[in-house]
Amino acid sequence: TLPAWAVVNPAGVGSGNPDISVPAGQVTIPVAVTYPDGSGGVIDVVVTVGTTDAHDNQPDYVDTTVEPGTATTIAAPLNSDGTAPPAGTSYAPADATTLPAWAVVNADGTITVNPDISVPAGQVTIPVAVTYPDGSGGVIDVVVTVGTTDAVDNQPDYVDTTVEPGTATTIAAPLNSDGTAPPAGTSYAPADATTLPAWAVVNADGTITVNPDISVPAGQVTIPVAVTYPDGSAGIIDIVVTVGTTDSSENTPIVTPITTPIGVVPPATEGIGNEATFPPGTTVEWQTPPDVSKPGTTTGTVVVTYPDGTKDVVTVPVTVEVPAGPTDAVENTPIVTPITTPVGVVPPATEGIGNEGTFPPGTTVEWQTPPDVSKPGATTGTVVVTYPDGTKDVVTVPV
Template sequence: VTVTETKDGQEAPAPAEKVKSKAIKGEIPTPTADGADQTVTVEVTYADGTKEDATVTIAYGEAKDAYAPEGQQVDVNKGEDPSAEAGIKNKDDLPEGTTYDWKTPVDTDTPGETTGTIVVTYPDGSKEEVEVTVNVVDTTPQATDTELYTAQGGVVNKPYGQTATNDEVIGVVTTDAPAEKIQSIVVVDAIPTTGQNQPVNVKVTYADGSNDTVIVTVNYGLATDAYDPAGQAITVDKGSQPNAADGIANKADLPANTTYGWTAPVDTSTPGTTSGTVVVTYPDGSTDQITVDVIVNDNRTDAEKYTPEGQEVNVNKGETPNPEDGIRNKDDLPEDTKYEWKTPVDTDKPGETPGIIVVTYPDGTTEEVEVKVNVTDPRTDADKYDPETKPEIIKPGENPDLTDNVTNLDDLPEGTQIKDITPEGTIDPNKPGEYEGTLEIQYPDGSKETVTVKVTVEKPASTVTPVNNQQNTQTNKVTKVTTSGPKTGDFTNLGVHTAAAIGSIATLAGLFFARKRRKVDEEQ
């Protein structure tokens, strides 16, 4: 690939520093059978990072320019067509797929030497010619002893268990040649020891060296005619397949390498007596079939017979789950099967926990099944949580906002709503004194509870002589209210507002906040 640039209207090779790299894209093509030119793409990357593809043409040469076939003499019988391929000595050096033909037919009518031209055609279609000598041989055949005489094989029959001998095989070969014309008769193959119609090649060689091969057939009697297998009952466990060989009582009397199998698998799914047919296969391939009794016993333990299936068990927090509830298929298990936990299940905390059920069968065998125990807390949110409030201090004429007086909002579940349900007229904002407001706490699960809030309406500033400016921050843990009058106010989302109020000396001296009775919570 040559890279050029144009300067002053003239193209010249580009400086080497202008070309960063040249890379072949894909594979370099190999020559095709027709010898056609091949192309390959080269990617040129310039110094500034730009790229350009260039096409390179690969012109492969013709096969005739790469190879040199060598001729050799071809011998052929008078009147026959010589093989063109036989006239090339170095065919193995030429490419696969090369063909050879005579340029013109070779005249083989006259014995002696003549010439012929072989056209060698390569896979790419290129050709070249090679001139060779063709030797035409005039052969007037003379009859050999094999052609003059005829040999024939015979049949050897042997009972099962006996083997045909070399002399017995040769003894059944016949020929019409006189004894002096027979040089030898030899068994060529190994003599088989079993089977029917087994061929054995025998070579007859005559005095002139010519030979003929004949076939002697050897027949052996069948083992099934020579043996009588005796059946016997088989005892087998339920679900197991019995050994067919165990159903034959006199295996020691049968020939070595005899095999045993069932005509069909024996059904042992039901205890009791059934039957099966044993196929006795002898080494010669012949067979006998014997029907035998199969006694099916069920010796499995209950643990082996049954498979308990576990399932999830639901239980309330703090309660003991029933292990029997953890087995899905109790009806499939035997009567009087017992179920117990391997170790006590911890149900102190809600959530999933594992448990292992020990299944004890009537026969005393056991097996273990691991199950999930889902521990749930049945209490409502109102039972679980204790909202705490702080007092509300307002000046005369101000309206109290009690919905932000719950101090432990972060401890309550998200979505909890607070509503001021203080009955109208309960708090007189124009009359100094202490009052009690009521809040309704509504939880996400729909449960509710009410708490009280101490409300103090301060005396007018002109009638009070302050003693100190101490801020009242005591938390009022209010008692739940079980009754309520007309409700005022709206539900509001949880919010925390810090309220600080400076009370008068008299108010601070007499203010004791009611504490909400705490519920007993096993969780906390």
């Protein structure tokens, strides 16, 4: 019954060295004693085997949450009363083959974790082997919760936008559905620069500058935008930009034939019947005026220029007629009156026509070529008199 870990020597000295497999508790060892006279007896010695370090310590880790792309050091485990295991305690993975590649169990009990964005979100249990100074040991589990990536936590979207050709517009950076912005440090770029329209620029802050000119066809254009979050996760957001129609596609000039007296070029607006319906800022001009030098039918080319820069060009039929009676230019003859004026002052053209008051209402008198009044002396200017019927007289006025 003598335990294997106990020795009683003839001198009566007992020694014991129970290993960590020996259960804690009292063990009674009977010792036979023989005296010199041959008599003897039995003496009991009670040996109390103490508890192991593994029994006396029950350390535990604090379960930890870590975000992908973020390195974290988990503190060494402590006993429930806050004390540390004895000095000399060491730690190692309980099973190195199942230890995640992103986790390191350090000998001092700390654990370094650094999951990248490829690690799925969820709980991971890491078993840690602990060895105490007395050789006893155990296994402690630590639960590490891997958080979700920024790409999972954020689902920003752009507001689809309509832009008119020839108009620059800045589209705001995308927001999450609750109105919050993605985290600071999020960056944006074209998902495919080779397909990005030349009239669109994706800025690093997520805004998009669009400025389609009038050559861009009307319709919807989808622009994919690559978003990269601070943790390295990423995604693609599509924005739909609708390019509006041009003024020229929304307006069609209605040609109206014109009849005009010989020698009178009519206003180009007379050849467009719906000019009043065009957007404000539209101009209607002769691109090629009609030849009104002789009676008959001819044509002129009118260009309609809209505010967005687009144009329509149409051909207008023109009938040139000889008036039944004499023209205003035949019935009126301007009387030239010399003008005296201070240096530097261009006088009104009417001062050079002595009988301007006799002309029919609606007649205009204007300088065709103003006189040079930059220095003293005699000079001339050319005055054009335009009568209500469109006929004209041109005279030279001494100044």
